[in-house]
Amino acid sequence: MKRLILVRHGKSSWEQNLPDDQRPLKKRGEKDGLLVVNAFKNVLQKPVTVWSSPAVRALETAKIFKKTLNIEDQNFTIKSSLYTFNSSDLYSQILKCDPKIETLMVFGHNPAMTNLVNKLGNSFVDNVPTTGLTVIDFDSDNWENIENGKTILSLFPKNLRKS
Secondary structure: OEEEEEEEOOOEOOOOOOOHHHOOEOHHHHHHHHHHHHHHOOOOOOOOEEEEOOOHHHHHHHHHHHHHHOOOHHHEEEOHHHOOOOHHHHHHHHHOOOOOOOEEEEEEOOOHHHHHHHHHOOOOOOOOOOOOEEEEEEOOOOHHHOOOOEEEEEEOHHHHOOO
């Protein structure tokens, strides 16, 4: 079995006039990251391999998860190819994952995240929100042929916030 955990980066700031890949998280993005990872940490089965887009907002989100989940450095990789908004590009990267890895967590961007969640899982979402997390399981021994997965969990910040 393979388990794919897709996480869209947290809410980012548009305040400074920065290139897209340099935009940092807003305070809300940091808070939502902690909210989601704390709801998720008792569900996660280790070991897990983490890949992150190098974009500041994705990497900052990934580092919140890394710290809270005690992910070791050797299981944490920044991949420039994950700075994509195209689900086909994202999917092609995941297909290249080492078959020895059972659980892969990927931090990236929309619309790639939403499109991939809908392509691979069996539960439709209109939009994976910022800091949205979706877990999809596949009855496969190899990443090269993951398809028709089962969506087993979606954690979205608005559903976790106390009113």
